[in-house]
Amino acid sequence: MATSFSSAIDVNYTKFSHSFTHPKKLPTKRFKISCNVTDPQKQNPSLAEQLKPLSNTTLSDGPKKDTQFKSRPKSTWVNPARRKPSVLNLQRHKKASYEYSPEIRDLKLFTKKLNQCDGSEEAFLAVLDEIPKLPTRENALLVLNGLKDWEKAVLFFDWLKARKLFPIETIFYNVVMKCLRFGRQFGVVEDLANEMIDNEVELDNITYSTIISCAKKCGLSDKAVEWFERMYKTGLMPDEVTYSTVLDVYAKLGKVEEAMSLYERGRASGWEPDSIAFSVLGRMYGEAGDYDGIRFVLQEMKALGVRPNLVLYNTLLEALGKAGKPGLARSLFEDMIDLGITPDAKTLTALLKIYGKKRWAQDALELWGRMKANAWPMDFFLYNTLLNMCADLGLEEEAEGLFKEMKGLQNFRPDSWSYTAMLNIYGSGGNVDKALELFEEMAKSNVSLNVMGCTCLIQCLGRAKKIDDLVRVYEFAMARGVRPDDKLCGCLLSVATYFEGEDLDRVLNCLEQASPKLFAFIKLLDEEDTVYGSVKETFKSILNNTAVEARRPFCNCLIDICRKRNLQERAHELLYIGSEHGLYPGLHTKTSEEWCLNVRSLSVGAAQTAFEEWVESLTKIVERKEALPELLSANTGAGTHKYSQGLANSFDLHVKEIAAPFTQSEDKAGLFVATKEDIISWVQSKSPAVAVVA
């Protein structure tokens, strides 16, 4: 079992073991805090002290049957109607289930009545008064368990307490708390917990894990941590459920160090993490995009011989998607299949997302084929994920087929996600007519246009220079309450570079609605008396208020707009500010043999601007007779996307325009090279004075 998923883990493990910060070395802040809250009156040992004897005695060798984790107490539930059957009884009354016991059936009916009655206290108590006979402890639990509304559970619980029919034990509180958690009533849960303390009713691991998970569900992480620390204060050791619950609290807070610290302490105390704990950790590392962390989880699972189940595989695949690692995801998936686990829709969704995002077309299509061949389960998410995958891979025909299939399904229709994926496909493929057709179809089928669909349409209509349709779609979206986001603003900015004159003004009008600040900035750039300081200040403020992924597109587009309006100086200023802001990491790289200008992430205008700047600085170096490397190169990239291929071509034109001595490499499209000699003689030819001095 452990060996079958080893193939995924063993990849490059040596490298991994060097780069991963082992949890043992992590700070233990969390535990210092839990020590600080120790009640001075009780003088209980700190967690570390509590765990010490355990780690010395139970960690290393041999069977650990004496630790509490092996023998967790089972539910104390007793079904009053199901007595331990004798062998004879078993033979004769095989079907004698409690459902047919009249007493239980009555109780169930009574519970149903309680569930159905009016929510008011009076109505509930009125029904409660009709109870056939005063309940025993077990019957009371049966009723309590069957109540759905937390208000009713609390009323019934109060009624039980007032009647004093039997002592109210921990289990009663636990059952009520579970119900309160469902109703997200942390305040009431906390009151009950304090009541338990006051009444000296024992709080056990079930109580604590319910309190903690309730706080978590209510988004009160600080309360969750607080109650975990209170638990330590009492000297109660967490069991495996409490561990996973608290690990999840830290994981959802993104507190990786705290989670790992707890993990390590738990391990030292003899806790054996199970698939749920690993699922929590895997998800946490996925959210952090931490590949080494995910491999640590896989390694630990292997070392402990934990056999992953479907949910754990799904979580790990999802995490690998977030970390952007298709290779490990693929081998993990194959391990899962080899183990005989049938993937569900979530598994396939996770995997297809990775393949699509990473443009692993072959693997994506192969998997899609296997899905059909094996009739693996499909659901709504999976259909839309397949459509998105088609968009990522540019599979227009496949998407059309799938979309048609979706329209014929019984259970659901294509929704705005599905339409958005199709708009994305038509938009990036430049298929304006089909995109517009889809837009009309959405209105007819009552599917609302979301902001991404709107962005895809605007992009597409902009490229096709269909200004009337563009404005119409934009106004439609705004009227339907679509709220422009940074991506839509970036799209409008990029579209603005396709238009001139009156049409440009119409695009800018749209932009003004979406972002008055951006619109004002464009006006500012246009004004002659604008000083650099105010450009810088305004632009920095805009960038800081923009989603990270939209910052570089903003800068690129604004530079393009400046160049279109012959504001070259402004274009250089924006590039400078953008570089200072870290938008173009790795733009310049230098080795002793070669200096390289990497413009792959720049727009046409930004690339030209960067190139001009570079050439200017090379010229100065030649003029000052400073050292140059043998080779100089500018890289535009070949462009894997349909619309990014333009960069190499326009760059080529620009190079020729300014007669720079760079030539495009024949082996590698988008790579422009010049030798040191080329540059020197070119500079000298431009300014003969330099040649004379030389």
Place this chain on the structure above:
DNA sequence: CTAGGGTTAG
């Protein structure tokens, strides 16, 4: 199914 923990869209 019987008191507590983990997974799904740009």
